[in-house]
Amino acid sequence: MDNEKKILVIGLGNPILGDDGVGWHVVRAAQTEWQARGEQAGVEFETLSTGGLALMERMEGYCRVLVIDAASSGGSPIGSVSSKPLSALEEFPAAHTRSAHDTSLRLALEVGGRLGIPLPEEVWVVGVEIEPDFEFSEALSLPVAEAVQEAKDLALCHLNAWVAAQHRKTDSRASPGRAGPEIARGNRRPCQ
Numbered sequence: 001m002d003n004e005k006k007i008l009v010i011g012l013g014n015p016i017l018g019d020d021g022v023g024w025h026v027v028r029a030a031q032t033e034w035q036a037r038g039e040q041a042g043v044e045f046e047t048l049s050t051g052g053l054a055l056m057e058r059m060e061g062y063c064r065v066l067v068i069d070a071a072s073s074g075g076s077p078i079g080s081v082s083s084k085p086l087s088a089l090e091e092f093p094a095a096h097t098r099s100a101h102d103t104s105l106r107l108a109l110e111v112g113g114r115l116g117i118p119l120p121e122e123v124w125v126v127g128v129e130i131e132p133d134f135e136f137s138e139a140l141s142l143p144v145a146e147a148v149q150e151a152k153d154l155a156l157c158h159l160n161a162w163v164a165a166q167h168r169k170t171d172s173r174a175s176p177g178r179a180g181p182e183i184a185r186g187n188r189r190p191c192q
């Protein structure tokens with residue numbers, strides 16, 4: 001499959017540090033629902049506990065990437081779910097897209113692009129607000145566990161939009177000048 005059709009969904013976090021592992025829970029739920037609907041083509045799901053340069057390297061060769069991670073802004077209630085493009089990440093602190101011992105994901109992608117590495121044209125982050133806690137646990141707190149459904153739905157919204165855009169692009173190549181029904185009727189729904 002060529003790069004323009006490959007989509008990667010990454011759940012970030014540490015699954016044995018309670019709420020920090022929320023990205024893993026959301027990705028597993030999204031993958032289960034996506035595959036149950038028979039949707040497979042061009043979408044891959046993965047769970048990781050990395051950031052910065054290693055995360056950038058994992059994104060190589062994908063057109064679009066959705067990162068799902070714990071967020072700790074301190075300004076939103078625990079369990080709040082947000083979605084923003086990576087370019088807005090300074091306003092949206094996700095835990096694993098930056099590292100004290102590495103570079104930020106934004107900088108890693110910028111450097112990788114300058115080096116000619118084929119990187120995604122679009123990266124979005126879905127974040128679930130947590131209270132950082134470094135107690136060992138595989139369980140999520142109640143407010144974060146309740147947010148998994150909303151974050152999963154948001155992830156699926158992104159996937160649906162991206163896959164539909166790919167189909168429209170493919171259809172427009174087959175029959176130029178004809179917009180798909182979503183565009184023609186103005187039925188675009190933002191995934192935020």
